[in-house]
Amino acid sequence: MSSSDPRVHKPRTPKAYTDQQLTFLKSHLPYVDQLNDAHSEFERRTQGSIRGDAKKFALERAADFITTFGLPAEFQGIAEPEPRFREQIYNWYKNTIGRTRRKLEGRPRSSKKVTEKSAQNNITWSTNLATPTIIPYSQGSTPANTLKPSLSTPTPQYGGYQPNMPVASTSGSSANLSVNISLASIRDAFLSPAVDAPSLSSMIQTYAMSKASRTPLTTVIDALFQAISIAQSSQATSKPYPAGDPSYQLLRRFIEVSSYFPQSVTHAHSSGTLAGPRALQMTIRKTSVWMPIGFNPDTPSPQLSMVDEMERISFDRQRRKDYIQWARIHAAAIELGMLGVNGDSNNQLVSGRSFSEVMARDSVWQDDEVEWCAGIFIVRAIIRTGLRGGPAQRQEYEEILSTYEGRWKEIKDETRQALVTEALLAAKEDLSNLDKLT
Known part of the structure; x- marks a missing residue:
C-alpha cells in the first residue's frame, strides 16, 4: 500500500530543535527541576486568575523565538506559518510542564495510555481490500433534523442580543479558529x-x-x-x-x-x-468626512427609473445611518481615551483628539443635517471628558451648543431630530456637571 494512503498510521516525530534553541526555550523554565514551591513563569500564569495569561506568555516567547532564530525550515512555504509555529511553541510549554510535573510528583504515564499506544503501533493493514457493497437509499428518507458533520455552526441570531449573559468562556485552539476565518x-x-x-x-x-x-x-x-x-x-x-x-x-x-x-x-x-x-483611529478619521452621492454641480443628474430611484434612496438612507453610527463610535472612542493612547500628559491627549474638536466645531455649519446629528455626539463626548476647563472653555462649549440648538429646529427627519434632542440635552447636563468639577 502506498505510504501516501491516509489510512496508514504515520507516527508523529518529535519536533527537532537545536541545542541553542532548546536553551532559549528552557531559559523560561528556570525552576521546573526543583521540588519546592517555585514554578516556571508559564506554570505560574496557568494558575493565575487572568484567563489566557499563560497562552499569551507562550505566544510572546514564540515571537521572540522567531525574531532570534527565524521560522524553522518545515514551516517555509506553508499556509499561515507563523500562527502555526506559535501554537507549536505554546504546546511545547504545555507538554514540558505537564511531563515535568508528573515526574516530580511521582505520577508515571497511565498504563491505559501506554497500552493504547502499543496497540496503535501494532496495527497492520491488509492490501486485499474487498469491494464495498453499495446500498441504494431513498433521498427522502433522511430526517430533516439530522446533523451533518460537514455543515458549519449556524450563525447566531442577534434579535435579543445580550452580551452580559452568563455564558462560560472557552479558549479555543488557534488551529481550530483558523478554519474559515x-x-x-x-x-x-x-x-x-x-x-x-x-x-x-x-x-x-x-x-x-x-x-x-x-x-x-x-x-x-x-x-x-x-x-x-x-x-x-x-x-x-x-x-x-x-x-x-x-x-x-x-x-x-x-x-x-x-x-x-x-x-x-x-x-x-x-x-x-x-x-x-491605530487602525480604529485611521478608520474614524476616514469615516468622519461626509460625501453626498454623486455630488457634481456641473453634471446634470441622469433620469432614473422608479426601481433605480428606490434603490438610490435606500442606499443613501443606509449611508446616513452608517455615518451617524460611526459618529457614535467616534464619541465612545474619545471617552475611552482611544484617540490619545500614546499621550503621557493632558496636552498630548488634547493634541491626539484635535481632529475631533475640529469636526465638532465645523459640522454644525455644514449643509446636510446628517452632519449636525453626527457632530452633536462628538461635542457631547468632548464635554464629558473635560480635559480643559475654565470660564473661556465653558463659554466656547455654550456657544457651540447654542448653534446646534438652532440647527435642531431645522432638522426634517424625525429620527435624527430625536437623536439630536437626546444628545443636546445630555450635553447641556454634562456641561453643568463639568462646571461643578472645575
Missing part, C-alpha cells in the same frame, strides 16, 4: 460572550497575517462596526441594553483583544498592542 466570523466572535479575548485575538492575528497589506486590520474594524450596528439595532427591538450604548462595551472588548497582539501584528507602522487603536 472571515469578516463575518470575526463579527460574530465580537458579539459572542462564549469567545474570550485571547481566542478572538488569535482569530484576528491569523486573519491579519493572511492579508498582504500595510493596513491589515482595516477589515477587522469593519467587522467591529458591523457588530456594534447589530447590537445597536437589538437594543431598539429587545429589552434595554445593560451597558447603555453598545459602542462602549464592544470598544472595551476591542481594547482587551488588542492587548494580546504580538509585535508581529503591524498596522501603518504601529505594532503590537498599539496596532488595534
